[in-house]
Amino acid sequence: MLSIKKLCAGIGIGLASCGAARAAVIFNGFGQIIVGTTLDNSRPMNVRTPAYAYSADPSFLSESLFALQTTATLSDTLSAVAQIVASGVPGEKDTSGSVTPGNFQPEFSWAYLHGELDNQWSVNLGRQRLPLYRYSGYLQVGVAYPWIRPPSSVYSTPINNFDGVLLNGDFSPGDWFLHPQFFYGGFNGNALISATPVSIKLNNLGGAVIEATYANWLTLRAEFGGGQLTFHTALPDQIIDDCLNATACATLPAPYNTLNIFTPLPAAADVLRSDNKWITYTSAAFELNRYNFVLIGEINEQRIIGGSYLANYRNYYIGAGYQFGRLLPMLTYSRGRAKNSDPNSLNIVTADITAGNPFGASDPRILVVQGLFAQISTIDDYYEFSLRYDLTATVALKLDYTYYASPADPAIFTAQGFQHAQIVSGGVAFSF
Amino acid sequence: MKKLKIRAAQNASAKYLRLPVLRALLASLWLVLLAGTISSAHASSPLYIIVNVANPATEFSRKDVIGLYMGRIHAFANGDRVVTLDLPRESETRVRFYKLLTGMSPAQINTYWARLIFTGQTSAPQPQADETAMLEGVRHNPAAIGYLSSTPASSDVRVVFVLDDGP
Numbered sequence A: 001m002l003s004i005k006k007l008c009a010g011i012g013i014g015l016a017s018c019g020a021a022r023a024a025v026i027f028n029g030f031g032q033i034i035v036g037t038t039l040d041n042s043r044p045m046n047v048r049t050p051a052y053a054y055s056a057d058p059s060f061l062s063e064s065l066f067a068l069q070t071t072a073t074l075s076d077t078l079s080a081v082a083q084i085v086a087s088g089v090p091g092e093k094d095t096s097g098s099v100t101p102g103n104f105q106p107e108f109s110w111a112y113l114h115g116e117l118d119n120q121w122s123v124n125l126g127r128q129r130l131p132l133y134r135y136s137g138y139l140q141v142g143v144a145y146p147w148i149r150p151p152s153s154v155y156s157t158p159i160n161n162f163d164g165v166l167l168n169g170d171f172s173p174g175d176w177f178l179h180p181q182f183f184y185g186g187f188n189g190n191a192l193i194s195a196t197p198v199s200i201k202l203n204n205l206g207g208a209v210i211e212a213t214y215a216n217w218l219t220l221r222a223e224f225g226g227g228q229l230t231f232h233t234a235l236p237d238q239i240i241d242d243c244l245n246a247t248a249c250a251t252l253p254a255p256y257n258t259l260n261i262f263t264p265l266p267a268a269a270d271v272l273r274s275d276n277k278w279i280t281y282t283s284a285a286f287e288l289n290r291y292n293f294v295l296i297g298e299i300n301e302q303r304i305i306g307g308s309y310l311a312n313y314r315n316y317y318i319g320a321g322y323q324f325g326r327l328l329p330m331l332t333y334s335r336g337r338a339k340n341s342d343p344n345s346l347n348i349v350t351a352d353i354t355a356g357n358p359f360g361a362s363d364p365r366i367l368v369v370q371g372l373f374a375q376i377s378t379i380d381d382y383y384e385f386s387l388r389y390d391l392t393a394t395v396a397l398k399l400d401y402t403y404y405a406s407p408a409d410p411a412i413f414t415a416q417g418f419q420h421a422q423i424v425s426g427g428v429a430f431s432f
Numbered sequence B: 001m002k003k004l005k006i007r008a009a010q011n012a013s014a015k016y017l018r019l020p021v022l023r024a025l026l027a028s029l030w031l032v033l034l035a036g037t038i039s040s041a042h043a044s045s046p047l048y049i050i051v052n053v054a055n056p057a058t059e060f061s062r063k064d065v066i067g068l069y070m071g072r073i074h075a076f077a078n079g080d081r082v083v084t085l086d087l088p089r090e091s092e093t094r095v096r097f098y099k100l101l102t103g104m105s106p107a108q109i110n111t112y113w114a115r116l117i118f119t120g121q122t123s124a125p126q127p128q129a130d131e132t133a134m135l136e137g138v139r140h141n142p143a144a145i146g147y148l149s150s151t152p153a154s155s156d157v158r159v160v161f162v163l164d165d166g167p
Helices: A004-010 A015-021 A234-244 A266-272 A343-354 A365-374 B002-044 B062-069 B092-102 B106-117 B131-139
Strands: A025-038 A065-073 A078-089 A103-116 A121-129 A161-169 A176-193 A196-214 A218-232 A277-290 A293-304 A311-322 A327-340 A378-390 A395-406 A419-431 B047-052 B083-086 B144-148 B157-163
Touching (some): A161 A196, A218 A293, A293 A327, A311 A378, B047 B131, B062 B083, B062 B157, B092 B144, B131 B157
Antiparallel strands (some): A025 A419, A121 A161, A161 A176, A176 A196, A277 A293, A327 A378
């Protein structure tokens, strides 16, 4: 923690010029420098988090970051909080072999007002962390958890922030501490999916969370939430709007890409178009920390309501470790599974295509739509061995070995096939 | 009879042979016990949780102190907002305070607070320069709570909990 006085002194400004702040601004920060590489020259292609964008060339930019949080006290009960995070962006090699250098890109992650309503309830208003997971609030704060990164199969949502209101409660009945949260708001912006910026809108995003802690060694957490998702990416949009709801399909070869060859199917397009689709989100988590044993688990499920080619997700992890003084070795297994939310909508769309078209059941658009459904179903498994060593109270050294595999099970999915990778990463995480 | 005599002689010699060993063992035991007493005396020398004498609270439970120092309780029973005072991170008393109160190491405490601070939920306890400053802080602020490694030599503060063993 660094007071404004110290900061002003440090940068050689007289205290008089800093007087306006009257030590009411507190700076906290965190960061990490992580180096990682794949061991077997493989690069996982469908892995969900960009954090895993490692290759055989060691990179220190994929997961390294530096962040500064300022908390300005405006009154006894009101403060303004802002967090700037400079994340590493790895360089890229193009087809000619020339390399674009990587760098750090700073952005305002959060900016919100925090108000104390009474002794139990407080409210945050503005852009802030979406409390989807046990570690949501400190997703990038490496010192706040045992691993280099929270398990990727669960921590895979491309959206981590939202704009809105978050109500925080603190109660202490009996031997328990209870921390309920309620949130409402939305998100409108680009998110990275498979390293591609995708336009995502979430309206009427809301939910309730309850976290209960018993005697400092057992924490339980449960959540239910939902919202209306609008999701647009190039290929599905092309299939839905240019193939189904048009007279020609640009993605198909001649003669199907010529004008006036198909009958437009607006109803089928509506089934597939991801506009304001309701999604629900449920999750549960626990952490047990007793007699030096650490056991952590979390499961979540995202479901699309109504017809869609999009997937439902069920993701979970379980990790166990033992604290040897300052050293915490852990073994963690996690699985992420995506499955078509409504396979029946494929039948509906296929029937629509078949009926009343010159090509009938041999309409090539059926294959295109099947492809859209097929690429969604995946399984991602992560087997992870991690070490955390607390160098000081605020600095932790970390090492991680992860074996990633997507099991080839043709009964479950067809497009992904078997992929695997070994990823080794290590570094230092700190806070101040 | 002869056998008995031989056995008695053997026992006696064994007794004399064992005596130095016994003595050494006993001496070691004493040393261990003494060391244990010394170390347990250090481990169990109590810490005193104090509030301003104007604070109507007279006695806290361990859970109250945990709630206040772990950012889960924000006010005293009378509804007044708490100002939680702490010692510097490197202070021995602070390390012992959190170990006795929660069983957590300094790194675990930092991890815990990193979670709360970087979610903007609450502010960490306010670090004071040393125990003298901590005592002064509580003396001059009816909303403050602090802890000391010795009985406070001031009638302006009141001990509300004595922390003398681990969780």
